Amino acid sequence: MHKQLLGPSITFFPQPTTLVSTIDATGKINIMTASWVAMVSKTPPTLAVSLHHLRQSYANIREQGEFVVNVVPADLVLAADYCGLRSGKEIDKLAVTGLTTVRATKVAAPLIAECPLNLECRLTLEVPLGDYRLLLAEVVEVQATASAIDAHGDLSANSFDPLVYLGGIREYWSLGEKRATAYKDGLQLEKP
Numbered sequence: 738m739h740k741q742l743l744g745p746s747i748t749f750f751p752q753p754t755t756l757v758s759t760i761d762a763t764g765k766i767n768i769m770t771a772s773w774v775a776m777v778s779k780t781p782p783t784l785a786v787s788l789h790h791l792r793q794s795y796a797n798i799r800e801q802g803e804f805v806v807n808v809v810p811a812d813l814v815l816a817a818d819y820c821g822l823r824s825g826k827e828i829d830k831l832a833v834t835g836l837t838t839v840r841a842t843k844v845a846a847p848l849i850a851e852c853p854l855n856l857e858c859r860l861t862l863e864v865p866l867g868d869y870r871l872l873l874a875e876v877v878e879v880q881a882t883a884s885a886i887d888a889h890g891d892l893s894a895n896s897f898d899p900l901v902y903l904g905g906i907r908e909y910w911s912l913g914e915k916r917a918t919a920y921k922d923g924l925q926l927e928k929p
């Protein structure tokens with residue numbers, strides 16, 4: 738297959754679209770869009786989030802050591818994009834987007850009510866990466882909206898409809914159809 742060189746770049750997809758919610762010492766809540774987010778370990782569950790050091794959200798996390806990663810559904814695409822364009826230093830993004838918060842169980846930062854999957858995180862390690870800071874955080878609680886859980890107790894991708902970000906080409910997409918079950922269907926290749 739013929740390939741074209743793109744050079745070193747941040748082109749990489751798909752990525753999740755998340756909103757990181759934080760709180761400062763005065764109790765002021767901020768939310769920001771982050772796609773450089775990944776689950777990177779299992780025991781304990783550990784999330785990696787990379788934030789530019791000038792983000793208000795980074796300042797809040799450094800101060801409080803806690804945050805919530807909220808996975809964004811596709812119908813919140815405009816709110817998610819807005820929260821990636823404006824800083825909490827100047828704007829109350831909750832007021833502009835109309836998003837609402839509810840208390841988390843284990844951390845002071847709140848959940849975003851309209852996001853069906855919320856991971857409560859406690860900062861464990863920070864790694865400087867140029868202008869960015871790679872934050873490793875233990876996931877101390879996960880909450881899911883009850884209506885996004887199907888009859889088998891599984892998070893239903895259809896009702897959840899997570900928003901996908903294509904890094905490098907700056908586009909948001911929805912998921913397509915389910916294609917297979919992971920850790921299982923690949924074994925079909927071993928069948929005679």
Ligand SMILES: Cc1cc2nc3c(=O)[nH]c(=O)nc-3n(C[C@H](O)[C@H](O)[C@H](O)COP(=O)(O)O)c2cc1C
Pocket residue numbers: 754767768769770771772773774787788789791792793794795817818820821822823824825826902
């Ligand atoms: C789709 C999208 C993804 C983004 N992902 C990140 C990210 O992973 N890390 C980061 O530092 N900034 C990211 N940004 C930029 C921040 O969301 C943006 O600078 C925001 O205004 C920071 O807000 P704050 O200063 O209130 O924390 C992203 C923006 C968009 C639109």
